[in-house]
Amino acid sequence: MRLTSSKGTIVIEGEIPTPYGQWDSRIRAYRAPGYCYRDIIKYLKRSGIPFEDHVLNPPPSPPISGTIKLHPFQKEAFERWMENGGWGVLCIATAGGKTFIGLKAIEVLKQSALILVPTLALIDQWVERIKEKLCIEAGVLGGGKHDIKWVTVSTYDSAYIHAEEFSDKFGLLIADEVHHLFAPGYSQIAEMLVAPYRMGLTSTLHRADMRHLDAPRLIGGVVYEASHKQLAGTYLAPFEYKKVFVDLTPEEKAEYDKLWSTYKSYILKNNLQMRSEKDFQRLIMLSAFDPEAREAILARNRAIKIALNSEEKMRFLANMLKGSKEKTLIFTLHNSLVYAISKRFLIPAITYQTTESERRIVLSKFKTGEYRAIVTSQVLDEGIDVPDASRGIVLSGTGSPRQQIQRLGRLLRKSDGKVALLIEVVSRETKEAEISLRRHRKPDLKNSARER
Incomplete structure (x- = not known):
C-alpha cells in the first residue's frame, strides 16, 4: 500500500x-480528506498492513538553536497535549503565554509548522517570537507576502485561499485564537491539511x-484549561471589576425611545x-423585501448607537483621565467613537487602519510612559502584546464574553503591587444594559472580579 x-x-x-x-x-485509488492522515497511519499500523508513506513534503529544515523555558502551568499544558498524541486545544487566559507553548511544540517535535492567526499584527508578533526564541526566520503568508518556509505564519484568510497549495508541507498546525478555525470556510483549512500534530490556542x-463543537474532529478537544482566576496573583496580576451606569441626556433619551419603539412595534405587529442570533438573522432576511x-432594523441600530456613544460616557471618561497617572486602555466597539475620543482628548488611537509602523510607535511610547492612554476599537482584543x-x-x-475576557487580559501583565482595574460604562435602561449582561455569562469573569 x-x-x-x-x-x-x-x-x-x-x-x-x-x-x-x-x-x-x-485515479483508480482510494482518496480521503487530508486531516484523516493521522488516523489512516494509526489504522494501518494497528492492522499490521505494510505501507509506504510519501504524504509529507516539508520545506527544508533549518537548525533550531533556541530553548523554550515554560512556567509550571505552561509545562503542564504542553505535557497534557503531548499525552493526547499532540492533538487538542489549550484554553489559557489572555496574557498566559500561549505563544511560548506553541513554540515549545515546534522545538520538541522538530516538525515543520503552520501557525494560523486572525490578523497581520499577530503575524508580526509570532515572527518576532520565532526569531527570538528559536533563532530561525519564519515564512509569512498574508499582507501581500507569500513566503513558505519550514515554519510559516499565515492569516486565516490567506491560508483559506492557499490551503490546497501547501496542504502537505506541515507536520504541525498551530491555530492561534482557534475559535476562528471553525468559521464557515476556514474549517476547510483544517480539513485539507495533513498535519498529524495539531494545537489550538484560545482563552475560550x-x-x-x-x-466549536467541530473541534474534536478538526484539531482535538480541550485538553487543558487555565482561567484568569487560577493564574491571578501568581502568573497574572490580580484584578477588580467595576460597572458604572450613566444616564442618557433628555434629548438622547427621547430619540432613543422613539427609535426603539419603531423597532419593537414591528416585532410585536x-x-x-x-x-x-438566528432570530435576528431571519429579521435581516425579511428586510430584503419588506x-x-x-x-x-435601522431604527434599532440607531438606538443602540445612541446608547453606546452617549454624551455622559464622554463626561465620565473626562473625569477618569483628568490628572490621572494610570496607564489606561480605552475600548470601544466602533472606529467612529475611537477617532472622536482621540480628537477630543488628544489620545493616540489604534484601529485596523493604523499602519504597522504607527502601531509600533504608539505602543512603544505607551510602554515608556510618554503616552498614558490609548483608545482602540477591537484590534487589540486578540493576541497582540x-x-x-x-x-x-x-x-x-x-455581547461576547470572549471579547470581555480578552480586553481584561490586556491589563493582566504581572508587576509588583499591581492590581488591574476594568471599568465598564453602560447606558442605563437601554439595550446596552442587556448586552452587558451577556458579556458576563462567562463564570471566570463574573466570579473572579469584584463588582463595585
Missing part, C-alpha cells in the same frame, strides 16, 4: 480499503453559532421572537 498527497487529500493506492477512504475511479473556545422590516497597563475603560463592546 502506498500513501501520497494530492491537493488537500490523501491518495491510498492498494487493494485493501481503509475506513477513511472512498474509491475514486478517475465557545462560539455563539456552536461551531409581526409576532416575531428575538431570542437568539421596507418596514428594514426601517425597524500590549505594554503594561493597569486600567481599562470599556465604553462599548459586543
